Amino acid sequence: MTQQVLVLICFLIVSGALLLIFQIVFHSTKKEREISPTTVNRYRVLFFAMLGVILGVLLLFTLPRSPYLLFAHEQPEKIIAVVTRQFSFALSDESPEKKWTPTESTSGIVLPAAALVEFRVSSQDVNHGFGIYDPENNLVAQVQSMPGYVNRLRVRLKKPGIYNIFCLEYCGLTHFIMRTSLEVR
Amino acid sequence: MTALWSYTGLILFPILILLGIVMRANQGGVINLPPDRFYSILTLHGLGMAGTWFVLGMASCNYLLNRYASTSLVGNILAYILTVTGVISLVIATLIGKFATGWYFLYPLPLYKAWENWATPLFLVSVAILGTGWLVWTVSMLISILRKYPLSRALAWHHLRGIKEPAVPPFIVILTATLIGIFICLLTGVTLLALYFGEYFGWMKNDALLMKNLTFFFGHTLVNELLYLAVAVLYEIYPEHGHRPKFKTTWYVALSWNVTFLVVLFAYFHHLYMDFVQPTGFLFIGQIASYVAPIPAAVVTIFSVLAYTFRNSMKWNLVSFLYFYGVLGWAIGGVAAVLDATIVNNFVLHNTLWVPAHFHTYNLLGQVFFNLAFISWFAEKVSGAPFRSGLSKGIFASLLLGGWGFVIMFYLSGSFSIPRRFNLYPQELLLGSTLAKVATVFALLYLLGMILFLYGASKRCVRAFSR
Ligand code: HEM
Ligand SMILES: [Cu+2]
Numbered sequence: 001m002t003q004q005v006l007v008l009i010c011f012l013i014v015s016g017a018l019l020l021i022f023q024i025v026f027h028s029t030k031k032e033r034e035i036s037p038t039t040v041n042r043y044r045v046l047f048f049a050m051l052g053v054i055l056g057v058l059l060l061f062t063l064p065r066s067p068y069l070l071f072a073h074e075q076p077e078k079i080i081a082v083v084t085r086q087f088s089f090a091l092s093d094e095s096p097e098k099k100w101t102p103t104e105s106t107s108g109i110v111l112p113a114a115a116l117v118e119f120r121v122s123s124q125d126v127n128h129g130f131g132i133y134d135p136e137n138n139l140v141a142q143v144q145s146m147p148g149y150v151n152r153l154r155v156r157l158k159k160p161g162i163y164n165i166f167c168l169e170y171c172g173l174t175h176f177i178m179r180t181s182l183e184v185r
Numbered sequence: 186m187t188a189l190w191s192y193t194g195l196i197l198f199p200i201l202i203l204l205g206i207v208m209r210a211n212q213g214g215v216i217n218l219p220p221d222r223f224y225s226i227l228t229l230h231g232l233g234m235a236g237t238w239f240v241l242g243m244a245s246c247n248y249l250l251n252r253y254a255s256t257s258l259v260g261n262i263l264a265y266i267l268t269v270t271g272v273i274s275l276v277i278a279t280l281i282g283k284f285a286t287g288w289y290f291l292y293p294l295p296l297y298k299a300w301e302n303w304a305t306p307l308f309l310v311s312v313a314i315l316g317t318g319w320l321v322w323t324v325s326m327l328i329s330i331l332r333k334y335p336l337s338r339a340l341a342w343h344h345l346r347g348i349k350e351p352a353v354p355p356f357i358v359i360l361t362a363t364l365i366g367i368f369i370c371l372l373t374g375v376t377l378l379a380l381y382f383g384e385y386f387g388w389m390k391n392d393a394l395l396m397k398n399l400t401f402f403f404g405h406t407l408v409n410e411l412l413y414l415a416v417a418v419l420y421e422i423y424p425e426h427g428h429r430p431k432f433k434t435t436w437y438v439a440l441s442w443n444v445t446f447l448v449v450l451f452a453y454f455h456h457l458y459m460d461f462v463q464p465t466g467f468l469f470i471g472q473i474a475s476y477v478a479p480i481p482a483a484v485v486t487i488f489s490v491l492a493y494t495f496r497n498s499m500k501w502n503l504v505s506f507l508y509f510y511g512v513l514g515w516a517i518g519g520v521a522a523v524l525d526a527t528i529v530n531n532f533v534l535h536n537t538l539w540v541p542a543h544f545h546t547y548n549l550l551g552q553v554f555f556n557l558a559f560i561s562w563f564a565e566k567v568s569g570a571p572f573r574s575g576l577s578k579g580i581f582a583s584l585l586l587g588g589w590g591f592v593i594m595f596y597l598s599g600s601f602s603i604p605r606r607f608n609l610y611p612q613e614l615l616l617g618s619t620l621a622k623v624a625t626v627f628a629l630l631y632l633l634g635m636i637l638f639l640y641g642a643s644k645r646c647v648r649a650f651s652r
Contacts, residue, residue, distance in 0.1 A: 003533050007524050008600040015517045022513045025495050032428070032498040040492045044437075048484045055476045058527065063472060066528040068465045086297070126294045127393065129459070129536060131604070137613045139533045139602035144459045147293065147393050151461040164613060168536040168604055170287045173220045173299050176607040 002138045067141070071154045076118035078111055084121070084128040084145040086171055087178040106162075109182040113160050119153040121145045128178070129168025135161030142168055157184045186261050188567070188646055190244035191560045193269075195639050197237050198553075199632060204230040206628045211608065213622035221300070223608040224285035231288025232275060235408055236315060238552060240268055242414030243322060245559040246360055249421050250326060253357060254333040260325025267318025274311035284308045287606060289404050292396035296384065306385065313378050320371045327364050330357060341439035355434045355442075359417040362446035363410050369450070370406040373399055397457060405453035412515070412547065413445075415555035416486060419508055422562050423490065426505040427497040432489060441481030448478045455526045459535045468528065475526035479519050487516050503577040504562045510585065511554030518547025521596070536606070538617070539599025542592055549631070550588045557584075560642055568645035580637045587630030594624035 083090045091107035111117055121130045123145040131142040132155070140163075143153040157163060167178035204226045211218045218226075243264070250256050278284040282304025286294045295305050330339050334353060337343065339361040341353050377399045383389040424431045432438075454471025457463045490512050499505055521543035525534050534540070565571050572580075603610065603617035610617040 002600075003530065004537075004539075004600040004602060007530050007534070007539075008596065011521055011524055011596070014520045018513060018516050018520070021491065022509070025491050026509065028496050029494060029499040029501070031496060033496040035492070035496060043492070044484060044488055047488055048480070051480055051483060055480065055523075059473065059476055062527050062529045063469060066465075066468070067532050068461055068468070126297055127291055127397070131536075133602065133613070137602060139537065141532060142459055142535060143461055146397070146460060146462070149394060149460075149462045151459075153461065164611075166604060166611070169291075170224075170294075170606045172294065172297065173224055173285065175224075176220070176609055176611075179611065 004138065067143075067153070071116055071156075074116055074154075076154060077115040078117045080109060080111075080117060080119050082119050082121040082130055082145065083124060084130070084167070084171075084178075085124040086126065087167070087174045089130070089165060089167075089178070089180040091180065091182065107165075107180045107182050111157060111182060111184050113184050114156050114158045116154060116156055119143065119155070120150050121153060122150045123147045126171050127169045128171045129166075131166045131168035132157070133164040133166060134159055135163065137164070144169055160184050186258070186265065187244055187248040187563060188650075189265065190240060191563065192643070192646070194237050194241040194244075194556075195560065195642060197233065197272075199635050199639065201230055201233045201237065202628065202632050202635060204233075206625060206632065209621050209625045209628055212610065212618060213620075213625055214609075214618050215622060215625060218608070220608045221283050221285060224287070224606075225279040225283045225300070227606065228285050228287055228290075229276065229279040233272070234548070235288065235411070236268070236272065236275075238548065238556060239319070239407065239411040239414075240264070241556045241560075242411050242418070242552075243319070243326075245418045245556065245563075246414050247322075247326060248563070249356060249418060250329060250360065252421075253354065254329045256329045257325045260322050264318045264322035267314050267321070271311045271315035271318060274307055274314065278304045278308040278311060282307060289400050291400060292381070292391060292393055293384075295381070309378060309381055309385070312374070316371055316374050316378070320368070320375075323364050323367050323371065327361070327368065330361055330364075334361075336361075340443060341434050342443075344434060344436045344439035345443070347436065353434050355420045355432050355438050356417050358434055358439060359413060359420065359442050362442050363413040363417065366406060366410045366413075366446055366449065370403050370410065374403040374407075377403055394460065394462065397460065398463075401453045401456040402450075405456055406450060408544070409449050409452070412552045415552045415559075416482075418559050419486075419490075419512075419555055422559065423505065423508045424493065426500045426502070426508075427493060429493060429497055432493070438485055441485040445478060445481050448474050452478050452526070455531065458528050458531045472526060472528055476523065479523060483516070483519070487512055502574075503572045503581065504558045504565070506577070506581050507554040507558035507561070510581075511551050511558065514550030514554060514588075515547045515552070518543050518545075518551055521546060533602070534599060536604060537599045538595045538603050538605050541605055542595030542599050545595060546592045549592065550585075554584070557638060561638075564642045564645040564649075567649035570645055570648060572641050572645075576637065576641050580634050580641065583630050583634030583637070587627045587632070587634060590627030591624050591631060594620045594627070 081092050091109050121143050128145040130145050132140055134140045141155045143151045162181050162183055164181045167175055208226055210216045211223055247256055247261055283300035284304035298305055338353055339357055341358045380391050384391050420432050451470055451474035454467050455475050458468055524530055525539055525543055561572060598617050598620045601616055603614050
């Protein structure tokens with residue numbers, strides 16, 4: 001299961017719980033009863049503590065897994081320079097100074113499966129996105145491509161196959177056809 | 186004035202919905218728009234919606250503020266004139282000039298003109314006009330409040346020190362905090378525009394990362410604050426529908442809104458998670474702020490509404506229904522927002538349709554419900570004729586069903602990696618197209634509910650005027 005679907009399931013469970021609570025409260029209005037403010041405040045404190053703990057744990061658990069820190073202390077096996085401009089990508093295995101070769105449908109780049117790759121992504125004009133889709137068309141990693149800056153994205157692409165790359169930041173009228181691909185073997 | 190604002194908003198809203206439906210229909214392959222049309226519609230829809238609900242929130246707060254302090258009619262009228270002027274030039278820039286950058290006109294895209302040459306300056310000018318009008322209005326309302334309450338009292342700081350007197354209504358506390366937030370973000374907007382004009386006239390060159398920070402500080406904060414405006418009104422009107430005393434300011438209400446007001450200013454960093462060059466510390470602050478901001482809202486507002494309603498003999502009508510289930514929509518949208526504001530999740534959700542999913546949830550099914558509740562409350566009040574129960578049920582059912590069906594399609598699309606802002610989906614992601622088709626049908630249902638609402642509300646307003 002992809003991470004996105006997991007997030008969706010989490011979301012549906014919490015939303016379902018909220019819906020249930022709202023329905024219970026809604027139906028409770030048929031029978032009136034006074035409730036003392038102290039009871040309300042006791043529950044409020046309880047709710048606050050619960051929410052605080054849940055979010056706190058989530059925070060501690062997820063922050064260290066942020067993409068900026070991933071593989072930070074390892075040496076990448078491959079370095080791919082990515083340059084974007086309206087409306088194409090250019091990927092090259094060596095340095096960003098190489099001659100501009102727009103890559104329409106495929107970049108011709110082949111990466112060894114599960115190798116640590118660093119993409120150095122930059123833009124020649126406006127902001128673009130660099131979104132890597134696995135062979136099953138799930139988004140597995142992304143970074144923005146910003147003029148004047150180089151964003152370094154480190155990933156290990158495990159599944160062999162063709163990975164499509166789509167632009168994920170709106171960059172102009174034909175943004176939606178800006179794409180390329182690479183192969184993992 | 187309130188009636189005028191409401192009318193204007195209620196007429197703009199269905200048109201903007203229609204633009205949304207057109208986009209969804211295009212993504213579903215039902216109709217076929219050229220990309221320049223699609224993206225100028227996208228731009229107008231996004232900005233138009235944010236602007237419409239911002240001014241409706243302001244107008245309702247302005248109306249209710251008169252209960253506590255006298256407000257300036259001049260500020261209100263000036264804001265109206267400038268808003269209408271701004272909107273007209275915005276429509277010209279997008280629909281005729283084909284200006285199409287998306288609602289946040291990310292630097293340097295507006296300068297890479299793929300549209301009429303005049304459209305970019307006209308667009309920037311129209312944003313400046315809107316900003317000026319809103320700045321005037323914000324300042325005039327702040328002055329009205331400060332004439333009556335000193336700042337520390339308006340923000341209920343005495344409650345933080347454990348002093349309960351003098352009492353200030355929560356409406357004033359929330360409104361003051363929100364207006365200050367709006368003031369700060371409008372000033373940022375002015376800076377942003379100034380930098381744009383500087384580059385436009387060739388005096389300087391801007392830095393893309395700085396501009397992105399300014400853009401989202403301005404944009405993200407403004408759309409958050411517009412939600413709080415609607416929440417401030419809820420504190421006034423919802424308790425008129427039950428048999429318990431009105432909400433009172435206590436130390437935790439005071440603390441929560443003061444904290445929210447500060448923390449929300451730092452949450453915008455979550456828009457830059459995928460800009461790895463942004464200092465990592467800021468990005469972590471972004472996640473922390475995005476986690477902290479909803480806690481006071483949930484513990485105070487959502488919890489208070491639930492506690493107020495529980496075992497209370499409520500008068501259930503269109504107004505209270507919209508408020509109650511609007512709070513549910515707000516809460517669920519908040520859950521989706523927190524999930525997306527988690528950096529590990531954002532890595533695979535950023536700029537997918539999950540993003541429109543969450544903000545349409547708390548707008549379409551939260552904030553809009555609050556504002557519609559205010560308008561129906563207002564229409565009933567001025568006309569003395571309550572919405573008939575059959576009509577109310579029809580309106581409410583189609584808004585609820587249409588709205589939820591519509592956003593669920595966005596959530597599903599997001600979970601299956603369908604990108605946002607795609608005119609047409611590539612071969613590999615055709616699922617997005619199917620979901621868009623289904624969403625179109627639900628959106629039409631929502632539009633139907635809205636038209637029924639417009640009919641009911643305007644009939645009542647007309648009756649009030651003719652009396
Ligand atoms: C039934 C009503 C609505 C429909 C059918 C609708 C439809 C849409 C669609 C199809 C998009 C483009 C999604 C994409 O990126 O592919 C969109 C974007 C957007 N909508 Fe809505 N929408 C509705 C209501 C609202 C409301 C109430 C608000 C705000 C208060 C809103 C604010 C926005 C914004 C800010 C965007 C982003 C524009 C951009 O990407 O530049 N919409 N909407
Ligand atoms: Cu693009």
